[in-house]
Amino acid sequence: VNETAATSLVDAVRSGDRGALARLLSVVEAGGEEARAALAELPVTAGDATWTIGITGAPGAGKSTLTAALVRHLRAKGVRVGVLAVDPTSPFTGGAILGDRVRMHDHTTDPDVFIRSMATRGHPGGLARAVPQAIRVLAAAGHDVVVVETVGVGQVEVGIAGTADTTVVVVNPGWGDGVQAAKAGLLEIGDVFVINKADRDGVSATVRDLEAMLALAGERAWVPPVLPTVATRDEGVDDLVDAVERHRAAAEASGELTERRERRIADEIRGLVLDRCIKQADDLVSGTRFATVVRQVADGVSDPYTAATLLVEGADGGAA
Ligand SMILES: Nc1nc2c(ncn2[C@@H]2O[C@H](COP(=O)(O)OP(=O)(O)OP(=O)(O)O)[C@@H](O)[C@H]2O)c(=O)[nH]1
Numbered sequence: 418v419n420e421t422a423a424t425s426l427v428d429a430v431r432s433g434d435r436g437a438l439a440r441l442l443s444v445v446e447a448g449g450e451e452a453r454a455a456l457a458e459l460p461v462t463a464g465d466a467t468w469t470i471g472i473t474g475a476p477g478a479g480k481s482t483l484t485a486a487l488v489r490h491l492r493a494k495g496v497r498v499g500v501l502a503v504d505p506t507s508p509f510t511g512g513a514i515l516g517d518r519v520r521m522h523d524h525t526t527d528p529d530v531f532i533r534s535m536a537t538r539g540h541p542g543g544l545a546r547a548v549p550q551a552i553r554v555l556a557a558a559g560h561d562v563v564v565v566e567t568v569g570v571g572q573v574e575v576g577i578a579g580t581a582d583t584t585v586v587v588v589n590p591g592w593g594d595g596v597q598a599a600k601a602g603l604l605e606i607g608d609v610f611v612i613n614k615a616d617r618d619g620v621s622a623t624v625r626d627l628e629a630m631l632a633l634a635g636e637r638a639w640v641p642p643v644l645p646t647v648a649t650r651d652e653g654v655d656d657l658v659d660a661v662e663r664h665r666a667a668a669e670a671s672g673e674l675t676e677r678r679e680r681r682i683a684d685e686i687r688g689l690v691l692d693r694c695i696k697q698a699d700d701l702v703s704g705t706r707f708a709t710v711v712r713q714v715a716d717g718v719s720d721p722y723t724a725a726t727l728l729v730e731g732a733d734g735g736a737a
């Protein structure tokens with residue numbers, strides 16, 4: 418790998434070259450040697466000044482619409498914003514990226530906004546690894562805030578939102594007793610709760626239910642606020658910006674910020690380890706040695722457990 422190429426790509430990103438930024442994000446998403454070389458140029462602490470906001474919630478809750486509104490409000494304050502829209506690549510959400518593009522369209526010509534969709538294809542460790550790395554890249558490019566939109570289903574997606582500096586959980590009126598939120602693990606990770614689509618019925622009941630469920634956690638230094646919004650009409654978004662700023666101040670003061678950032682680093686390392694283990698496993702279960710073992714089990718000479726142990730532990734006596 419050409420270390421000089423990696424260095425000049427990172428330098429170009431630091432100097433504000435948007436083409437280079439797009440390329441570096443692709444490199445990071447793909448992982449491997451090229452990503453390693455580039456990220457070696459980007460110390461984790463380089464992103465310390467950048468605030469990350471995770472936006473998560475059920476499919477269709479209005480996360481993208483809310484993100485676009487949030488970006489608009491932050492831009493009005495002169496804040497430079499990067500957006501990572503994590504596409505879960507499920508067959509049911511195939512339209513998500515297109516939808517996000519449409520809603521984000523207002524911002525695509527603003528040089529101080531950078532929007533990127535990130536696919537979660539590939540190895541299970543991929544997303545846990547790539548999101549923290551992409552945040553670091555966007556920080557290096559001078560973004561003051563990075564918003565990460567992930568759908569609030571799936572352990573990995575919820576986990577990623579939960580390691581943001583501030584996690585915003587988006588629900589809709591009629592989530593009723595909040596059981597869905599609890600099941601998805603969203604109650605634990607939310608620093609700010611938004612009841613979007615507050616133009617619909619049942620807002621006050623949902624506020625009450627959520628607040629009651631949050632109160633079950635007992636006394637806490639930071640009590641997550643519950644805010645109604647109508648993202649499509651830009652209502653309540655000022656309050657959201659305000660709540661995020663208050664949470665930021667509280668997290669900085671309490672040491673929670675340091676903890677979150679360590680969790681993000683842990684996710685990244687875990688993802689890298691997982692990717693490598695999977696690569697090693699793939700190698701073990703292919704090739705002639707594997708074919709031999711399969712035949713032995715098929716012939717009744719060995720059994721699957723013994724075969725697996727032999728493959729993993731590398732003893733070749735039985736497999737030869
Ligand atoms: N009535 C109403 N509709 C809204 C509001 N916010 C968003 N919507 C609509 O809800 C639909 C889904 O909005 P998105 O922003 O794509 O939701 P999302 O959570 O990003 O969806 P996925 O990324 O597919 O999970 C769109 O048709 C929006 O126009 C709101 O406050 N009120």
Ligand SMILES: [Mg+2]
Nearest residue numbers: 480481513517
């Ligand atoms: Mg979306």
